[in-house]
Amino acid sequence: MTNTICRVEYNDYINKNIKKMGISGIEHKREVLPGQFLHIKPGSDYHGLLLRRPISISDVLPSTGIMEIIYLIKGPGTAELSRLKPGDGVDVLGPLGNGLVLDDNVKNLLLIGGGMGVAPLLYAARYYKHLSLNGIFGWRDTGSLIPLGAAKDFMDRVYICTQDGSTGHRGLVTDIFCERVEDIRPDMVFACGPVAMLKEVQRLCTRFGLDSRFSMEERMGCGVGSCMTCACKIERDGNWQYERVCCDGPVFNGQRVVFD
Ligand SMILES: Cc1cc2nc3c(=O)[nH]c(=O)nc-3n(C[C@H](O)[C@H](O)[C@H](O)COP(=O)(O)OP(=O)(O)OC[C@H]3O[C@@H](n4cnc5c(N)ncnc54)[C@H](O)[C@@H]3O)c2cc1C
Ligand code: FES
Incomplete structure (x- = not known):
């Protein structure tokens, strides 16, 4: 983990208020684990943007080592990040955090993500692509959806839902979890999303006797x-x-x- 001025390779809209940034030059001695995050300084002290913003690593591209983040433009910090252009420098601390480490006896991993919580699960899909892998992902509506990109190819089955039914099934990820758990029979659930979703995933994992990890x-x-x-x-x-x-x-x- 180091603090480096890295280079923005791209910073593109992937939905209305959501951008994907590719960053090169992040030094890391150990392999990057799913769930790890970058602590990014959005601007100069002068602009009152001294505090770093934590954003999950959503992919590490094998060919170039570029790390990707997917972020919602929410307040002043992420708005400042959204203005960065290819070639700009960006002050990055990380990768930080423990990340997801699975025992060898885990063979069937189920990813459950809600909203921006889907972002770290995309890298989990790449990292654990050798396992039997399924994903249940949900958003409020099509306008808040994160395109799954390459991660889709790493999973056996992907279930998409939106609360208003504008894309995929109408409803919540936990509805699909209940419906599909018997077919999927995961031996581990990795979930990330809003607290209300995680609470319900926790309750269901207890009910179904499943082991889980939450980011x-x-x-x-x-x-x-x-x-x-x-x-x-x-x-x-x-x-x-x-x-x-x-x-x-x-x-x-x-x-x-x-x-x-
Ligand atoms: C481990 C981790 C991973 C994250 N990964 C992602 C990701 O992949 N994509 C993404 O869009 N967002 C992610 N977030 C949330 C992201 O950090 C906040 O949305 C962002 O910091 C908002 O900053 P802002 O200045 O734009 O907004 P403001 O709401 O104005 O932020 C004001 C302050 O509150 C903090 N803050 C606001 N919301 C959050 C939040 N949800 N979590 C933590 N701190 C918050 C900010 O860091 C800042 O210090 C992650 C948060 C954590 C803790
Ligand atoms: S952010 Fe300071 S202890 Fe975690």
């Missing part, structure tokens, strides 16, 4: 474990304790995450 989001400060801004509650030995999303996570055992 969590919390507001961040330092990104490297020293400020505790990103604390989330994790159950340990029948009790709970605060753990840091930036360095103990963002990937946690899904059945151990305590939602308030």
Whole structure:
């Protein structure tokens, strides 16, 4: 993990308010794991954009090593990122976080993603393409959808849904999870998305007796474990304790995450 000025290779719209940025020159000694993220400085201190923004790595291109991020233009930080052009420098800290590491006995992985939470799952699909792999992805509507790109080819079956039915099935990812779990029979679920979705995935995994990993989001400060801004509650030995999303996570055992 290093702090480097990297180069923006491309920064293109892939939906109305969503962009994909390719970044080259990010140094990393270890293999990049799904769920790891980049902590990106969007602008200069002068513009009040001192705080870095955490964005998941959504792909690492094997031919060039370019790392991709997919981000929603939400507030001033991501708006500033959206203005970067090919050839511009960008201050990147990372890859950060633990990432998803699976035991060898996991053979059948189910990815469940909602909204921008689909972004890190795209790299999970590439990284774990040697497994039996299925995906259930959902968005509010077609205007908030993330195109799956190459990730689609790595999965056996992909189920898409939108809440308004404008693309794919009408409904929620958890509806499809309930309908398909008997056919898919996963031995691990990797999920990322809004808290309401994760809560329901957790409840269903308990009901179906499935092991799970969740990639969590919390507001961040330092990104490297020293400020505790990103604390989330994790159950340990029948009790709970605060753990840091930036360095103990963002990937946690899904059945151990305590939602308030
Ligand atoms: C581990 C991790 C991975 C993420 N991956 C992605 C991704 O792949 N794509 C994507 O679009 N977004 C992702 N996010 C959310 C992203 O960090 C925020 O949308 C972004 O920081 C918003 O910044 P802003 O200045 O544009 O918006 P503002 O809402 O104005 O942000 C103000 C402050 O709140 C923080 N903040 C706002 N929303 C979030 C959030 N959801 N999570 C954490 N901090 C937040 C910002 O970092 C900033 O410090 C991720 C967050 C985390 C923690
Ligand atoms: S962001 Fe500072 S400890 Fe996690």
